[in-house]
Every structure is written in C-alpha cells, then in structure tokens.
Amino acid sequence: MAKRLDVSDLDIYYDKFLAVQGVSMTIEPRSVTALIGPSGCGKSTFLRTLNRMHELVPNARVEGKVMMDEEDLYGPNVDPVRVRRHVGMVFQRPNPFPTMSVYDNVAAGLKLNNKRMKRSDMDELVERSLRSANLWDEVKDRLNRPGSGLSGGQQQRLCIARAIAVQPDVLLMDEPCSALDPISTGAIEDLIVELKRDYTIVIVTHNMQQAQRISDTTGFFNLKAIGEPGALVEIDATTKIFTNPGNTATEDYVSGRFG
Amino acid sequence: MRKGQTVPPTSERTRTRGAPLSLGDRLFAGSATGAGVLILLVLAGVAAFLVAEAWPALTASEDEIPGGEGLVLYIWPLLLGTLLSATLALLMAAPLAVAIALFVTHYAPRRLAAPLGYIIDLLAAVPSIIYGLWGFSVLAPQTVSPSGWLAENLGWIPFFAGPASSTGRTMLTAAIVLAVMILPIITAVIREAFLQTPRLHEEASWALGATRWEMIRLSVLPFGRSSMIGGSMLGLGRALGETMAVAIVLSVSADAFSFNLISSSNVATIAANIALKFPESSGVAVNVLIASGLVLFVVTLLVNMGARAVINRRREFSGAN
Numbered sequence: 001m002a003k004r005l006d007v008s009d010l011d012i013y014y015d016k017f018l019a020v021q022g023v024s025m026t027i028e029p030r031s032v033t034a035l036i037g038p039s040g041c042g043k044s045t046f047l048r049t050l051n052r053m054h055e056l057v058p059n060a061r062v063e064g065k066v067m068m069d070e071e072d073l074y075g076p077n078v079d080p081v082r083v084r085r086h087v088g089m090v091f092q093r094p095n096p097f098p099t100m101s102v103y104d105n106v107a108a109g110l111k112l113n114n115k116r117m118k119r120s121d122m123d124e125l126v127e128r129s130l131r132s133a134n135l136w137d138e139v140k141d142r143l144n145r146p147g148s149g150l151s152g153g154q155q156q157r158l159c160i161a162r163a164i165a166v167q168p169d170v171l172l173m174d175e176p177c178s179a180l181d182p183i184s185t186g187a188i189e190d191l192i193v194e195l196k197r198d199y200t201i202v203i204v205t206h207n208m209q210q211a212q213r214i215s216d217t218t219g220f221f222n223l224k225a226i227g228e229p230g231a232l233v234e235i236d237a238t239t240k241i242f243t244n245p246g247n248t249a250t251e252d253y254v255s256g257r258f259g
Numbered sequence: 260m261r262k263g264q265t266v267p268p269t270s271e272r273t274r275t276r277g278a279p280l281s282l283g284d285r286l287f288a289g290s291a292t293g294a295g296v297l298i299l300l301v302l303a304g305v306a307a308f309l310v311a312e313a314w315p316a317l318t319a320s321e322d323e324i325p326g327g328e329g330l331v332l333y334i335w336p337l338l339l340g341t342l343l344s345a346t347l348a349l350l351m352a353a354p355l356a357v358a359i360a361l362f363v364t365h366y367a368p369r370r371l372a373a374p375l376g377y378i379i380d381l382l383a384a385v386p387s388i389i390y391g392l393w394g395f396s397v398l399a400p401q402t403v404s405p406s407g408w409l410a411e412n413l414g415w416i417p418f419f420a421g422p423a424s425s426t427g428r429t430m431l432t433a434a435i436v437l438a439v440m441i442l443p444i445i446t447a448v449i450r451e452a453f454l455q456t457p458r459l460h461e462e463a464s465w466a467l468g469a470t471r472w473e474m475i476r477l478s479v480l481p482f483g484r485s486s487m488i489g490g491s492m493l494g495l496g497r498a499l500g501e502t503m504a505v506a507i508v509l510s511v512s513a514d515a516f517s518f519n520l521i522s523s524s525n526v527a528t529i530a531a532n533i534a535l536k537f538p539e540s541s542g543v544a545v546n547v548l549i550a551s552g553l554v555l556f557v558v559t560l561l562v563n564m565g566a567r568a569v570i571n572r573r574r575e576f577s578g579a580n
C-alpha cells in the first residue's frame with residue numbers, strides 16, 4: 001500500500017528520439033502529485049515509464065532509475081507485468097472492457113491476479129472498490145449490465161474502481177477528467193482526494209485549477225526549446241508552484257502567460 | 260488536435276437534401292448506383308436462369324430422375340455431403356486461422372509478420388485445380404496409413420468406422436484440401452479485425468498487469484469475435500461451392516450419405532457432382548443437376564448473407580466510447 005517513488009536521471013526514448021531527458025523527482029506516498037506542462041513536453045511519456053507501459057511501444061526504452069520503496073522497477077529481474085499489477089493506471093478516455101458487465105470490469109484485474117478467488121470474496125472486493133470509486137449507489141442495481149452502457153463520468157469511475165480493485169501501491173492518472181463535464185470532473189476530483197489516504201497518486205492535468213484543488217505537489221514539465229527533449233523544470237509544493245515558483249517559465253505557464 | 264482525441268465520424272449524409280451536387284458528385288453517385296443495380300440484376304438473372312432450367316426437374320416424375328427415387332432423394336445426400344465436407348473444412352481452418360492471425364498481429368516480430376501475411380494471402384491465389392492435384396497425388400497417399408490407424412483404434416466413432424480407403428481419396432482428404440483453400444480468406448478477415456483492436460482497450464488490459472495472452476483474451480478476442488464468426492462463414496461459403504478440388508480428390512462411389520470420413524465409398528458434393536456428371540448428361544438429367552445447383556446457390560447465398568450480417572454488426576460495436 002502507498003509506496004514512495006524515487007526517480008533519478010531518467011531519459012526516455014522512442015527509438016532514437018529522446019523525448020524526455022534527465023527527470024529526477026521523489027513522489028511521496030499518500031499524496032497527490034500533479035504533473036503540468038504544455039502539450040508534447042512528455043508528461044504522458046514520463047507517466048507511462050512509472051508502470052513500464054512505455055516499453056510497449058516498439059523500440060521504446062528508458063535509461064535511468066525508478067525506485068518504488070526499495071525495489072528498482074527497471075531492475076534486471078523485474079517482470080513488467082508484475083510492476084503493472086502494483087502500479088495502476090487510469091487513462092484520458094474511459095476504457096472499460098466493452099463486452100464485460102460492470103461487475104466483470106471491476107473483477108477483471110482480480111481474476112488476473114488471483115485465479116481461485118472465492119465468489120463471496122470477489123463480490124465483497126467488487127463492492128468495496130465500487131464504493132471507493134463513489135459509484136456503488138449508481139450501479140448496484142445493474143452490475144450485470146455492460147460497462148459501456150454507463151455515462152462517460154460513470155465509466156471513468158468504473159475504470160478507477162477497476163484500477164483500485166487490485167489494491168495497487170501507486171495510481172497513475174493521465175488527464176482522467178479531460179473527457180468529462182464539470183459535474184463528473186468534480187466527482188472524480190473528490191474521489192482522488194479521498195483515495196490519497198490509501199494510495200500514492202500521480203496525475204497529469206492541463207487544468208491549473210484542478211492541480212491547485214487536488215494536488216499537494218506539482219511538477220512542471222517543459223520543452224527546453226523547440227526540437228529539444230522535454231524536461232522537468234521544477235517540482236515543489238503546489239501552493240509554492242502557483243504563488244511563488246522558482247522559475248520564470250513556470251510562472252509564465254501557471255499564470256497563463258505562456259508562449 | 261491532441262492525440263487521443265477522435266475526429267467525429269464524417270457522414271455523406273451531412274449534405275442537406277436538395278443542395279445542388281457538383282458534376283463530379285453526380286457522375287460518381289450515378290455510376291455507383293448503376294454498378295449496384297447491375298450486380299442485383301446479375302444475381303436476379305442467375306436465380307431466374309436456375310429456376311427456369313430446374314423447373315422440368317421439379318415437375319418430372321420419379322423414375323425420370325437419375326436414381327429413380329425422385330429429386331429430393333437425389334439432391335439430399337449430395338447436400339449432406341456438401342455440408343459435411345465444408346463444415347469439416349471449417350472446423351479445421353477456423354482455429355488455425357485465428358492462431359495465425361494472432362501470431363501475425365500480436366506475436367511475430369515485425370520483420371516476420373508482413374511476409375507471413377503475404378504468404379497466407381498468396382495461398383488464395385493458387386488455382387483450385389492445383390489444390391485438387393496436390394490433394395490427389397500428394398495428400399491422399401499420406402492419409403492412408405493414419406486412416407487405417409483411425410479405423411482400427413477409433414472405429415467406434417461413426418466418423419472413423421472404416422474400412423479405411425486404400426487410395427486416401429476420402430471425405431477427410433477432401434476436407435483437408437478445402438481447409439487449406441479457405442484458410443487465407445478467413446485469416447485475412449480475422450487479421451484485419453485483430454489489427455483494428457483499439458489501443459485503448461489493449462492498454463486497459465496492459466495496465467491491469469495482463470500478460471500478452473491475457474491481454475489477447477481480455478481485449479483482442481472479444482473485439483474480434485464477430486469478425487471471427489463472419490470470416491468463418493465467408494470461408495464456409497467458399498468451401499460449399501468449391502468444385503474442381505473436390506471433384507479430383509474425392510472418390511465417389513456411393514449414393515447414400517454416411518458420416519464415415521475415411522472409407523472409399525463417399526457421396527459427392529453438389530458442385531463436384533455437377534462437374535462430374537454434366538458432360539455425360541442429357542434431357543431431364545441436366546435439369547436435375549441444375550436443380551441441385553439451385554439448392555447450392557440458395558445455401559451459399561444464405562451463408563454469405565449471414566456472414567455479411569455478422570461482419571456488419573461489428574460496425575456498430577462502438578466499444579467503450
């Protein structure tokens with residue numbers, strides 16, 4: 001539960017293209033870390049190195065170190081599949097398994113992890129996950145209906161329920177609210193704040209107010225220059241980043257005076 | 260436009276009704292409609308020809324029909340032979356096609372995947388007479404001793420009741436040849452669907468910590484399911500109508516249908532029977548053959564329409580979004 005991530009000198013490549021260079025940061029457990037920055041600066045790319053999804057792109061690779069507590073995520077004997085079971089991820093667009101029921105969506109990860117779970121244990125975990133995702137009351141009467149029949153905001157909370165059902169150590173979110181209306185966004189923001197009691201949360205967002213509302217720490221990514229790789233400009237307490245940042249580029253970006 | 264966002268589907272119907280069309284649009288619309296109508300006309304023409312030519316057989320008395328037991332009893336065993344060989348071919352080809360499609364799309368290294376896809380497609384370009392010759396002279400002799408083994412050890416299963424054919428020109432051999440022949444089309448349809456599995460759905464599995472096979476089970480197979488069915492039915496349609504390969508491979512010596520796959524007494528398939536009998540037929544016998552062709556036409560049409568319906572349903576598969 002809730003582990004610390006320690007990233008040092010991470011260079012991220014797509015084949016020969018260096019997309020992100022020299023990222024070092026510490027992500028505290030039981031906190032929300034927001035990653036902000038202009039489009040194309042490598043926020044998603046960086047996020048996907050934290051659960052080793054990055055290497056699913058052909059020829060993509062990573063140099064540097066990512067520690068999760070005492071474990072080196074890129075160590076020679078580490079199975080990326082196992083890493084992903086401990087580091088959950090929620091995507092920009094809700095992606096429940098369309099042919100599966102609400103119940104089966106939440107149970108999907110559980111079934112991968114533990115093939116012989118008792119039905120009653122499974123029911124309990126599904127309910128607990130849906131409750132944690134603030135979705136239980138809305139779907140408890142239609143657990144057997146397809147997950148794709150829910151509204152966009154409900155689908156996204158279903159995806160969060162699916163991710164937390166396997167009780168990961170870290171939860172990554174890549175613009176989880178950008179496809180949602182303000183009400184659904186509010187529901188998910190509340191949820192994120194609740195979830196940080198148990199999880200380490202890293203969220204990418206383009207919404208400055210959102211970062212301020214929900215995050216404890218904010219990291220600002222930027223391109224060094226056009227054609228140069230993206231890099232972490234600074235990372236600090238959210239209040240500091242938004243009121244008194246250490247870097248003028250950060251100040252320009254958060255105050256909307258960018259570019 | 261940031262990546263991850265979709266372009267709203269554009270539709271030809273967004274043009275308001277009655278708005279003036281450009282000359283190019285009108286030409287294109289006209290020729291497309293014309294082509295569509297022409298195809299329907301050809302189809303209707305074929306059907307009309309079959310019905311007209313089959314009519315004398317439908318009205319003929321029992322003893323005018325070859326075999327002397329009437330039209331239905333003449334066509335029925337042939338139809339069963341057709342269905343048996345085609346179904347058997349499908350049972351062999353479909354799982355193999357799924358496996359190949361999965362390998363090409365999700366397992367093979369890129370450098371291997373493309374050539375492999377080509378080779379499978381090339382199988383479709385081999386003329387069916389070649390398959391027939393191959394089945395007759397290469398495959399059939401190879402099946403003789405395994406068939407003997409099957410008859411001896413699994414003879415209690417009606418399919419392998421024996422006695423095993425000594426030439427190997429059996430229903431089993433014919434079905435294997437058919438399976439090879441329909442493999443490319445089934446593989447092509449399924450491969451296409453597997454390639455189109457939305458990345459979003461694949462990533463949903465990866466992010467849960469699925470292995471490659473688990474990802475395939477959770478995301479790729481459900482997405483491709485209707486294409487697997489549709490592709491299989493297209494293959495079935497081809498197997499039903501295949502003529503030359505079956506006519507060459509299958510040794511026809513019985514009038515009664517049996518489920519025995521490895522004996523030397525087999526009924527023909529409808530298409531092979533027409534090819535074999537047509538040259539030496541005259542009078543009502545020709546009409547009888549055409550009537551059997553009409554039956555095959557209807558069955559094949561139904562199978563193909565079913566396949567199309569299943570494949571088209573996938574278009575409405577909106578997935579999560």
Ligand SMILES: Nc1ncnc2c1ncn2[C@@H]1O[C@H](COP(=O)(O)OP(=O)(O)OP(=O)(O)O)[C@@H](O)[C@H]1O
Pocket residue numbers: 014017019037038039040041042043044045046057261262
């Ligand atoms: N699959 C890929 N193959 C090659 N290059 C990629 C791939 N995905 C992203 N990139 C490149 O990596 C760089 C960083 O992209 P990334 O998607 O991480 O940016 P981002 O900060 O998440 O942007 P946004 O805010 O628009 O989501 C960009 O230059 C992009 O073109």
Ligand SMILES: [Mg+2]
Pocket residue numbers: 043044045174
């Ligand atoms: Mg992104």
